[in-house]
Amino acid sequence: MTHDDDTTGAVTPPERPTAGKPGRPRSAPKQRNGLSTREEILQAASRLFGEQGYGKTTTRQIAEAVGIKQSTMYYHFADKGTILTSLLSSTVTPALEFARWLTEQDLDPVVRVCALVTFDLETLLRDRLNLHVVYHLPELQDADFVPTRSAQTVLRDTYREFGRAALGALHTHEHAADRARDLDLVFALVEASVSQRQWGGEGERARYAESAVRGSLRLLGVDGSAVPDVIARANAVLAHYPVQPTPISR
Numbered sequence: 001m002t003h004d005d006d007t008t009g010a011v012t013p014p015e016r017p018t019a020g021k022p023g024r025p026r027s028a029p030k031q032r033n034g035l036s037t038r039e040e041i042l043q044a045a046s047r048l049f050g051e052q053g054y055g056k057t058t059t060r061q062i063a064e065a066v067g068i069k070q071s072t073m074y075y076h077f078a079d080k081g082t083i084l085t086s087l088l089s090s091t092v093t094p095a096l097e098f099a100r101w102l103t104e105q106d107l108d109p110v111v112r113v114c115a116l117v118t119f120d121l122e123t124l125l126r127d128r129l130n131l132h133v134v135y136h137l138p139e140l141q142d143a144d145f146v147p148t149r150s151a152q153t154v155l156r157d158t159y160r161e162f163g164r165a166a167l168g169a170l171h172t173h174e175h176a177a178d179r180a181r182d183l184d185l186v187f188a189l190v191e192a193s194v195s196q197r198q199w200g201g202e203g204e205r206a207r208y209a210e211s212a213v214r215g216s217l218r219l220l221g222v223d224g225s226a227v228p229d230v231i232a233r234a235n236a237v238l239a240h241y242p243v244q245p246t247p248i249s250r
Helices: 037-052 059-066 070-076 080-089 093-103 109-126 143-170 176-181 183-191 193-199 202-220 224-239
Strands: none
Touching: 037 059, 037 070, 037 080, 059 070, 059 080, 093 109, 093 143, 109 143, 109 183, 109 193, 109 202, 109 224, 143 176, 143 183, 143 202, 176 183, 183 193, 183 202, 193 202, 202 224
């Protein structure tokens, strides 16, 4: 496989970058944006993928956009397919890890759902890597992205599991069948935030997140008067999670 100007649309399965080695020197000074070199590569790649398409973007262009040598980029990623896979995984993996942590905590099931929704929204809406652009790439239909789609399915099923437990705790008998079907809408509300990120400023994103959390609780049948308390308790749970998402600016 040649690395130079890999303009094909072929995508490789995810590969873990080599760890524990010092990176090669950059060909330009590090940007003062708070991102690591790896994050800068992901950010530049997502921007170029959105501007000119995945197939027309080369690893050389990505490296130049970051201000590093092409060889330095290959220290972090094997090829641009691995970059795209990493971008997609970054939208799912944090929520899955948080959900696993939540299952280990002794929590009210309704608070557990609220905490997952809040965490997932803040992860997606802060979007330091312009992930909203990536979701519109036609290459996402390729078979090589089955692992990423499988992870999204696991996350959706986790939402369903948490939601069913919440419905049981609420003892919601009125329209119970409809509420059970509505569980997928809770997941959909969160996933739709990726598109909202494309046109909303930080303040709008924060308001969307707050509305989506309240909407999720209403879909579960939580009484309106109880919503503020559930949200406060969920935020308290979030505060104890070792890996904190960057809050969305209000």
